[in-house]
Amino acid sequence: MTDKTILEKIKAIVTPYVQRKEGLDDFNDQTDFLTDLKINSANLVDVILDVEDEFNIEIDNTSMEGMLTAGDAKRIILAKIEN
Amino acid sequence: MKKRVVITGLGIAAPNGVSIPEFEESLRSGKSGITFHQELKDLNFNCQIGGKPEISESKLNDYFTPLQLRGLKSSGIVYGVISGTDAWKDAGLKISNQDSPDWDSGIIFGTGILGVDKFREAIHLIDAGKTRRLGSTSVIQTMASGISAYLGGILGCGNQVTTNSSACTTGTEALLMGYERIKAGKARRMLVGSCSDRGPYVWGGFDAMRILPGNYNENPQSASGPLSSHASGFVPGSGAGALVLESLDSALERGVKIYAEVLGGEVNSGGQRAEGSMTAANNEAVQRCIKGALKNSNILSSEIDTINGHLTATSKDSVEIANWVKALNLTSDFPYINSLKGMTGHCLSASGSIECVASVLEVSKGFIFPNINCEEIHPEILDLISEKSIPRKTIEKPIKVLAKASFGFGDVNAVVLFKKYN
Numbered sequence: 001m002t003d004k005t006i007l008e009k010i011k012a013i014v015t016p017y018v019q020r021k022e023g024l025d026d027f028n029d030q031t032d033f034l035t036d037l038k039i040n041s042a043n044l045v046d047v048i049l050d051v052e053d054e055f056n057i058e059i060d061n062t063s064m065e066g067m068l069t070a071g072d073a074k075r076i077i078l079a080k081i082e083n
Numbered sequence: 084m085k086k087r088v089v090i091t092g093l094g095i096a097a098p099n100g101v102s103i104p105e106f107e108e109s110l111r112s113g114k115s116g117i118t119f120h121q122e123l124k125d126l127n128f129n130c131q132i133g134g135k136p137e138i139s140e141s142k143l144n145d146y147f148t149p150l151q152l153r154g155l156k157s158s159g160i161v162y163g164v165i166s167g168t169d170a171w172k173d174a175g176l177k178i179s180n181q182d183s184p185d186w187d188s189g190i191i192f193g194t195g196i197l198g199v200d201k202f203r204e205a206i207h208l209i210d211a212g213k214t215r216r217l218g219s220t221s222v223i224q225t226m227a228s229g230i231s232a233y234l235g236g237i238l239g240c241g242n243q244v245t246t247n248s249s250a251c252t253t254g255t256e257a258l259l260m261g262y263e264r265i266k267a268g269k270a271r272r273m274l275v276g277s278c279s280d281r282g283p284y285v286w287g288g289f290d291a292m293r294i295l296p297g298n299y300n301e302n303p304q305s306a307s308g309p310l311s312s313h314a315s316g317f318v319p320g321s322g323a324g325a326l327v328l329e330s331l332d333s334a335l336e337r338g339v340k341i342y343a344e345v346l347g348g349e350v351n352s353g354g355q356r357a358e359g360s361m362t363a364a365n366n367e368a369v370q371r372c373i374k375g376a377l378k379n380s381n382i383l384s385s386e387i388d389t390i391n392g393h394l395t396a397t398s399k400d401s402v403e404i405a406n407w408v409k410a411l412n413l414t415s416d417f418p419y420i421n422s423l424k425g426m427t428g429h430c431l432s433a434s435g436s437i438e439c440v441a442s443v444l445e446v447s448k449g450f451i452f453p454n455i456n457c458e459e460i461h462p463e464i465l466d467l468i469s470e471k472s473i474p475r476k477t478i479e480k481p482i483k484v485l486a487k488a489s490f491g492f493g494d495v496n497a498v499v500l501f502k503k504y505n
Contacts, residue, residue: 016150042219046153049218 001081006074013050014070017043029071055081088265089504090342090443091334092174092327094166094276097437098134098320098427101142101165103173107444110452111477115304115426117318126283130295132303134320134428135281136162151233157198157224160233162323162433163278167192167234170325171274175339179239187271187333189242190231191261192325193253194277195432198225199284230278242270250491251393252350253277254324254435255499259348261328262499271333276325279433286319292362294397295319307429308456309394309422310404310464310473317395320428324436326443341504342447346382346484348499349375359494363399366406369496373410373488376498382484384411387418387500389451391442391487394422395429396456401463403490408467417468419478425455435489435497442487446501451478 011027018024020038023031033039039047044067048059051073057080059067067073093103098116100106109116116134123131138161143152146165155161167190171178179185201224208216223229228246235244243264249256254277261273279285289295296316299306307318334341351372353365377384390407394400400422408414423438430437445451453476460473481503488498 016153043150045215046218046220049216 003074006077007070009054010051010070010073013054014039014047017047027070029069029074031070032068034068051077057081085266086268087331088262088328088345089331089334090326090345091329091339092170092176093342093440093443094169094173094325095437095440096136096138096162096166096323097430098136098322101136101138102169106440107448109426110441110444111450113426113453113455113477115455117303117306117428119300119303123283124300128283128287128290129293129297130290130316130319131300132306132318133281133286134318134322134430136322138165154218154220155224156201156204157229157280158200158282158321159194159197159278159280159323160224160230162321163192163230163276164233164237166276166323166325167274168237170276170327171238174327174329175337176272176327178237184239184241186241188238188240188274189264189270190234190240190244190274191247191257192231192234192274192276192278193247193249193257193432194227194230195248195250195253195279196285197227197229197280199280200282201225203284234274238274240274242273248432249495250493251429251431251434252489252491252495252497253432254437255439255487255489255497256350257436258326258328258345258439259350259497259499262345262348265328265330272327272329274325274327276323276436277433278323279321279431281321285321285431289319305456307396307425309396309424310400310454310460311396311457312459312461314396314398314400314461317397317424318428320430320434322427322430322433322437324433324440326436326439343443343501344504346380346500346502347376348497349379350495350497351375352496353494355494361494362492363494364490364496365494366402368494369403369406369490370410372496372498373407373486376486376500380500382500384413385416386484387411387486388482389419389421389445389485391438391485392420392422393488393490395424401461401467404464404467415469417472419451419472419474421452421454421474423452425457438489439487439499442485443501446482446485446503449479449481451480451482453477
C-alpha cells in the first residue's frame with residue numbers, strides 16, 4: 001500500500017469527525033487532528049477504532065498517544081502493516 | 084413577586100404520533116399506537132405487544148448530525164431530542180451558535196433508564212474482553228443525564244440543565260420542577276419533559292412481574308383499556324414528551340402563542356406505609372397530593388372541568404378513582420376523566436410528559452379525548468362516579484381547568500393543574 005493510499009484512507013476515516021471542514025482541503029502529513037481539523041479529543045478513540053477496522057491492525061495505547069497528525073497515523077499504520 | 088408560568092412550546096414522540104398535529108389528530112380520533120412485536124415473541128415474552136414511536140431514517144437526519152448518528156443506539160435520546168427540539172422551535176426559540184449560551188434557559192428532562200440497547204452492546208464487548216472497542220459514546224448514551232446533556236448541547240442552554248428520575252411520575256415532576264424554577268425567578272424559560280427507551284430490556288422486568296397482559300397478542304390495539312371491565316394489566320410503551328415553560332412576562336415580551344398556564348401542583352410520597360409499597364400507592368398520600376395541588380393553585384375542586392388520570396389499565400384503576408372522589412369530595416358532579424394509556428400504553432418514565440402534552444392540547448384547543456377500549460366500564464368504578472364522567476367519544480368543549488396526575492413505583496405522586504390562558 002502506498003503512502004498516498006494510506007493518507008487518502010485516513011482522510012476518509014477522519015472526515016465524519018471533522019468540525020473544521022476547511023482543514024480537509026489541504027490534507028497532508030502535517031495536518032493536525034485537533035488544531036487543524038478541530039476533532040473533539042473524545043472522538044480520537046473512535047478514529048483509532050475505525051483505523052483498526054480499516055487496516056485490520058491493533059493500535060496500543062502508547063502508539064495512540066503519539067497519533068496527533070495524519071503523518072503520525074500513517075507511520076503507525078505502516079509499521080503495524082509491515083509487522 | 085412570584086412569576087406566572089405559561090406553556091409556549093410542545094413536542095412529542097408518542098406511539099400514536101411523532102408531531103403535534105399528528106398526535107392531536109390521534110387524540111381526537113382515538114387512534115391506538117400499540118403493535119405486535121415479533122422480537123418479544125421470539126424472546127418468549129408473555130406480553131408481545133407494546134407502543135413505540137415510528138421514526139424514519141430521514142427524520143433522524145433532521146435532528147442529529149451524521150456524527151451524532153454514528154453508533155446511536157439510545158432510543159430514549161432519539162425520542163427526547165426529537166420532542167425537545169420540536170418544542171423549542173414551536174415556542175419560536177432559535178438555536179444559536181454563538182459562543183455564549185442562553186443563560187436564561189434551562190432544561191429538566193427526566194428518564195427512568197437510558198440507552199439500554201447501547202448498554203447491552205457495551206456489556207457484550209466488556210464480557211468479551213474488548214472494553215477498548217466501546218468507543219467514545221458509551222458513557223454519554225447511557226448516563227441518565229445523557230438526554231438533558233444532548234438537548235443542552237443542541238440548544239445551547241446556559242441555565243440549570245439536569246435530569247430527574249421518579250419512575251412513572253418523572254415527566255410530571257420535571258414539569259413542576261421547571262415551573263418552580265421560573266416562578267422563583269431563577270430562569271425565564273425551562274424546557275421540561277421526559278423520555279423512555281423502547282424494547283425488551285426495558286419491558287422485560289415488567290413482563291416478569293406478570294403485570295402486563297398476555298392475552299392480546301393477536302389483538303394489540305384492543306389491549307389497553309383503562310377504566311374498563313377488562314383492564315387487567317398495562318401495555319408497555321415508550322417515547323418522549325416536551326414542553327417549553329416560560330414566565331408570562333417573557334412570553335408576552337416575545338409575543339408568542341400561549342397554550343395554557345401552569346397554575347401549580349404538588350409532589351409527595353406515601354413513604355411505602357399502609358397500603359403503599361414499592362409498587363402500590365398509599366391512598367392518603369395520593370389524596371393529599373391532589374388536595375395540595377388544588378390549594379397551591381388556588382382552585383376549588385368544583386372548578387375542575389376535566390382530569391387526565393394516571394389510570395394504567397390495571398385492576399387498580401378503581402382505587403385511583405376512589406382517591407379522586409375522596410380528594411375532590413365530589414360524586415354526582417364529578418368532572419370528566421380520561422386516560423391516554425388506552426392509545427399509547429404506559430410509556431413509563433415518558434408517560435407523565437406525553438400525557439401533559441395531551442392535556443395541554445385539550446386545554447388549548449377545547450376538547451376532551453376519548454377513553455378507548457372502554458366499551459364496558461368497570462363496575463367498581465360505576466359505583467363511584469357516573470358513566471357520563473367517562474367520555475368514550477371526543478367531546479368538543481372549552482376547558483378552563485384541567486388536573487393531571489402521575490403516580491410511580493416507589494410510592495411517589497405528582498399532580499399539576501393547567502388553566503386556559505386568556
